Amino acid sequence: MKYRRVGNSGIQVSEIGLGSWLTYGTAAEQEAADACIRSAFDLGINFFDTANAYNRGAGEEAVGAALKPYRRSSYVLSTKVYFPMDSGPNDRGLSRKHIMEQCEASLKRLGTDYIDIYFCHRYDEGTPLEETLRALDDLTAQGKILYAAVSEWSGPQIAEAAEIGRRLNLRPLIANQPIYNMFERYIEKDVMGVSARNGIGQVVFSPLAQGILTGKYKPGAELPQDSRAANDQVNGVIRSYLQDRVLECVQKLEETAARAGLTLSQLALAWVLRRPEVSSAIIGASRPSQIEENVKAVEAQLPEEILTEIEAVLHEVRDFAPAR
Template sequence: MKYRKLGRSGLKVSEIGLGSWLTFGTATAEETAQACIHKAYEQGINFFDTANAYNNGAAEQVMGSALKAYTRSSYVLATKLFFPMGAGPNDRGLSRKHIMEQCDASLKRLGTDYIDLYQCHRYDNETPIEETLRALDDLTAQGKILYAGVSEWTAGQIADAASIGKNLNLRPLISNQPIYNMFERYIEKENVIQQCEWEGMGQVVFSPLAQGVLTGKYKPGQAIPQDSRAANDKTNGVINSYLREDVLACAAKLEELAAELGASLSQFALAWVLRQTNVSSAIIGSSRPSQIEENIKAIDLVLTDDVLARTENILMEINGFAPMR
């Protein structure tokens, strides 16, 4: 495994991380989920990402239970908050009340004394950003979290947060977690990467394999495999946006290019994401340990300028793909 610093912080995370969205506590049985976590750790993955809202806390419980087998200092544990965790008016968002209460709840579910990276799952237009940043800073001072970050914030929101944090002499945010893959590239076009570089923040991107479309399992003109995520009613709501004939045809051409490099499509897609130096980790999901073994080989795949240019030519064939934000 290879490791990169998360932004300008001293924290090092594996180039491939393991996430739990749409899998742990939902589509993947706990025994299999734990096997995936153990395989990831054995392969050198040290960055594990979850969120309180993933299956209403079940994903945190599964991940925390599996990671108890290892020395706490040997891995980086990340979770998030923002989305509703109850029916009450204060059971959502980024208010001080919700942040403090949900941090304690996540610590309990994870079975740990501290969270390495605590992330704001979305931007909260109803809470002053000063309130959010002060709450995160207080949690850091209390030792409940070590670092703070955000997820799917715009470049402007990130810039505002950084400016306010500096004026208040608060500890800086170190990460942003956006969706990023060959089909969804808004962080390039909307200056999110550039803004994060200015502010010393790194990207820990999710869905680098486009919900499995960039693994080659879905073929244009063919039926959806019955053992796939797209065939599961609990998880197919997100992937359906990718199941267009033009997208699948593009993926097929990318798979041919990957084969020329002696790589699988998933390895090629992950290497493409990691070509960005501001990307600290690409977070994969997994329903089988074997998927992890295959995907981590991406860290050794070098993409030349010629290959990147050919990739761009293939991707230009897709029109009007809207980012899933």
């Protein structure tokens, strides 16, 4: 495994992180979480990401239970705040009240004394940004979080937050967690640049485009029954990828990967990690074998001719915009 600093901070995370977006609730899923986190540790992964909104707290509980056997200082744990956790008007967003209450709730669900990186899961138009940033700074001063961060914020939003932080002498944000993969590249336009100028690293999610970039889905073929796309409870986003022209593009990328001596998922992860602005790429896994395959991407070096070939293939679907 290789490690990168997160932005201008001193903390280092594994280039491949393990997330828990589509989890957990049954005993079987807890067993899968335990097995995957055990495998991740064995392979050198030290970064584990979850959120309070993942199955209304069940994701945090599962991750916390799976991490319990490990020394707390041996891993970097992140979670998030923003999305509704109940039906009340203050049970959502980035108000001081919601942030403080949800941080306490997350600590209890995770079974830990502190959160390494605490993400604002989205931008809150209804709360003054200064209020949000002061609440995060207070949590840091209290030792309940070590670093504050954001997720899916735009370039101007990140720039404004950084400016307010400097003006108020607040502890700086260290990371942004956006979606980033071969099909969704909006952060290349301004988010990466604005973030880099303000010492903020990118910890990206969905680098395999919800599994599309594993090659398991074929044009004109039935969906694998055990796949995410076949599960109506979680396939709202992935369905938009399931167009023949997109899947034909994926098949061409799979041929490119073979020429590079890689699997398609390894190629896709190495492509994301080619950018120095990216601190870590967060994968999801239900089986240890998936992690074992994906971590090999950190050793891959993509030559210029492979990168050029990838761009030529992606140009064929340049107007494709997945549903969000």
